[in-house]
Amino acid sequence: MKRKECVKVVVRARPLSSKEIEEGRKRIVEVDTTRKEIIIQNIKGDGNEAQRTFVFDEVFDMNSQQEQVYHNTALPIVESVMDGYNGTVFAYGQTGTGKTHTMEGKNDPPHERGITPRTFDHIIKVIEGTPNIQFLVRCSYLELYNEEIRDLLSPNHLTKLELREKPEQGVFVKDLSKIVVKSVAELNEWLKAGRANRKVGETKMNQESSRSHSIFTLTIESSEFGADQQQHIKSGKLNLVDLAGSERQSKTQAVGVRFEEAININLSLTTLGNVITSLVDGKSQHIPYRDSKLTRLLQDSLGGNTKTVMVANIGPADYNFDETMSTLRYASRAKKIQNNPKINEDPKDAMIREFQEQINKLKDELARKAGGVIGPNGQIQKIKEQVIEVEDDEELTELQQKAQKEKADLEQQIMQQRRQSTLQEEEKKQLQLKLKEKQKLEHNLKKEQENMHKKLQELQEQLLHGDKMKEESRQKEKELLKARMELEERSQQARRQAEELAKKEAMQMEQEQKYNSTKEEIEAKTQKLNNLIQKIKELKSQAQEQTQFRQRQKEELIEDNRESLRQLNLMNLIIEHFIPEDEEKRLKDKLEFSEEQDDWIIKEFEANPLKKPTSAFCFKRPICNFSRMAINFGDANPRYRPENILQTDLDLPQRMTEDFSLEPSQKIQEVLNVALNEDEEEQQMIQNEKQANVYIEDPSIINKEAILNPPSNPNKVRLQSAIKKNARRPQSGFKK
Numbered sequence: 001m002k003r004k005e006c007v008k009v010v011v012r013a014r015p016l017s018s019k020e021i022e023e024g025r026k027r028i029v030e031v032d033t034t035r036k037e038i039i040i041q042n043i044k045g046d047g048n049e050a051q052r053t054f055v056f057d058e059v060f061d062m063n064s065q066q067e068q069v070y071h072n073t074a075l076p077i078v079e080s081v082m083d084g085y086n087g088t089v090f091a092y093g094q095t096g097t098g099k100t101h102t103m104e105g106k107n108d109p110p111h112e113r114g115i116t117p118r119t120f121d122h123i124i125k126v127i128e129g130t131p132n133i134q135f136l137v138r139c140s141y142l143e144l145y146n147e148e149i150r151d152l153l154s155p156n157h158l159t160k161l162e163l164r165e166k167p168e169q170g171v172f173v174k175d176l177s178k179i180v181v182k183s184v185a186e187l188n189e190w191l192k193a194g195r196a197n198r199k200v201g202e203t204k205m206n207q208e209s210s211r212s213h214s215i216f217t218l219t220i221e222s223s224e225f226g227a228d229q230q231q232h233i234k235s236g237k238l239n240l241v242d243l244a245g246s247e248r249q250s251k252t253q254a255v256g257v258r259f260e261e262a263i264n265i266n267l268s269l270t271t272l273g274n275v276i277t278s279l280v281d282g283k284s285q286h287i288p289y290r291d292s293k294l295t296r297l298l299q300d301s302l303g304g305n306t307k308t309v310m311v312a313n314i315g316p317a318d319y320n321f322d323e324t325m326s327t328l329r330y331a332s333r334a335k336k337i338q339n340n341p342k343i344n345e346d347p348k349d350a351m352i353r354e355f356q357e358q359i360n361k362l363k364d365e366l367a368r369k370a371g372g373v374i375g376p377n378g379q380i381q382k383i384k385e386q387v388i389e390v391e392d393d394e395e396l397t398e399l400q401q402k403a404q405k406e407k408a409d410l411e412q413q414i415m416q417q418r419r420q421s422t423l424q425e426e427e428k429k430q431l432q433l434k435l436k437e438k439q440k441l442e443h444n445l446k447k448e449q450e451n452m453h454k455k456l457q458e459l460q461e462q463l464l465h466g467d468k469m470k471e472e473s474r475q476k477e478k479e480l481l482k483a484r485m486e487l488e489e490r491s492q493q494a495r496r497q498a499e500e501l502a503k504k505e506a507m508q509m510e511q512e513q514k515y516n517s518t519k520e521e522i523e524a525k526t527q528k529l530n531n532l533i534q535k536i537k538e539l540k541s542q543a544q545e546q547t548q549f550r551q552r553q554k555e556e557l558i559e560d561n562r563e564s565l566r567q568l569n570l571m572n573l574i575i576e577h578f579i580p581e582d583e584e585k586r587l588k589d590k591l592e593f594s595e596e597q598d599d600w601i602i603k604e605f606e607a608n609p610l611k612k613p614t615s616a617f618c619f620k621r622p623i624c625n626f627s628r629m630a631i632n633f634g635d636a637n638p639r640y641r642p643e644n645i646l647q648t649d650l651d652l653p654q655r656m657t658e659d660f661s662l663e664p665s666q667k668i669q670e671v672l673n674v675a676l677n678e679d680e681e682e683q684q685m686i687q688n689e690k691q692a693n694v695y696i697e698d699p700s701i702i703n704k705e706a707i708l709n710p711p712s713n714p715n716k717v718r719l720q721s722a723i724k725k726n727a728r729r730p731q732s733g734f735k736k
């Protein structure tokens, strides 16, 4: 039978940070852990209502330990996931209030580890304590940044992924990596690797602020042989969600990229708020899940078939009053969301079934090769005179022994034949060949079996099961947990009953009140009236607060809208002035609006850019601009080239010079010689002059070398060699 249950909401208040203490901020939040209440001083009220009180399923004060938070929030959900339910734990709150601290915490010291790493320990511990059930654990990790989904465990973690929906599967992310994991260490490694890919940045409110929403998902499939001798598969999915912080631009002073991030964060959180409101007011026909990717991803967790716990994180300082109130209201509303959790039994897409089928196939193959059959329990059985169960390794040895015996027999035969010397050479050769073939076959068989064993072992290793020793302690732990949860449930019930009793007593007292005199009656009634007036004032102030909050939200949205409009105008201006009209049209034709993604996308490029476009019957094949240009340049047969700038050769400017290819005439040669001689004489004169100056300055230096070997004229040498070579300039122009 389906049982409805409400989203569990817990609130955690962090301590004042050292910065807040330095700045002399006042603490305005009180946490009453026995009554499970958060009391916040109304520093903005009109004085009628000094404080506001909110009651939740669980509250944690600034001294709360990570272990305590895990035990009272995530642990019951993790237990349910192991039983085949879907579960979600998500942290919500203003930026810098401790969402990441609650979900992930720190690895060092170990007691600072948050919900996610503690969940890993717990899951593997449960598996180890359940020997009769096979488990398959897979993990995935995604982030939602600026309304784009990215796979944090993929080497291409910047690639955008798409959201898809199928009736039997619900909403899912296409191509998201799902990694099979076998140990706590592996899970921690993947968490670390994914975290390194996550978008974080510094804001005024938090040095290491998560700028994206992140979801770490664990899928746990289990397979068990029931009393009916049938295999039963269950599959539970656990989402561990760390939302980006809700924030006000004015406070975070976000600009540029941070501003755009903030707009997207706020937009998705506003949609989340709208979804929560629509779910709890009961009147809405339409729940706006499709308004943001975040709400689509959390669709099953809010009003779906999932067990959900929301951890609302708040700051205790006075300057965060508005945000803390907003978080508390949000959380209060979320308490009323009802879900319909159910066990996922025998899911069609269970991976564990595929694994088991592969394992059985391999075992079957191995058994066949060894001349046996596969038993009903999946073990290889070998048939001799009677059915004997044989271990895989034993079979291998037996096979090897058999092969060896055959080899020895053959060798003996050869020896015998040699001894007798009656066999002809040909037969001998044939026997040797046969032996070689047999050896080869043997070797291949051995190799094949080794490979199959390896594969079998690999597959079996992926499936996890526990050992008997740990089962007992696990059972005890489970009982303890059950008792603790029952106790918790009872104490909550007692608290609710006490509250109701107190209310009833107050009403009874009012009714039973007898008045001794008119004066007394007037006094009592005046008191009652005053109480009622006080209550009205309280309600009015609450309504006023709500209106103010809505007004603020509206103003922020208008401001966001204005900024987006500014950006849009800028883009339009750029398009209008810098992009030609036909180009704009061409680009627009390449885009289309995807209803599924609720965004513009580039149409899939169907044509093969390297294939010639086909011509219509009786028409000429279309010619691209490039070919047209080539024809203008005199190319009679221009090849087709795609309109891809990367594959197009550059157009070089038209050549204005000619190659000098003739030998100079006799006359020119003479003129050149005269010119060069004159030049040489001039050079010689300059040289002599320089030399004379050197002697005048220092007559002791006489460079005999210089006088004996005057330097040759470099210009002459260069020109002559140029003429001799009749050098050609490199060709330039249109390249075919």
Ligand SMILES: Nc1ncnc2c1ncn2[C@@H]1O[C@H](COP(=O)(O)OP(=O)(O)OP(=O)(O)O)[C@@H](O)[C@H]1O
Pocket: 013, 014, 015, 062, 093, 094, 095, 096, 097, 098, 099, 100, 101, 102, 206, 208, 209, 210, 211, 243, 244, 245, 246, 313
């Ligand atoms: N309960 C707590 N006890 C001690 N320190 C805490 C607690 N909660 C948060 N902090 C500290 O406050 C700082 C901000 O916390 P954290 O980064 O977890 O906030 P956040 O809500 O995830 O912020 P954002 O939304 O910007 O990512 C961190 O230095 C963290 O260690």
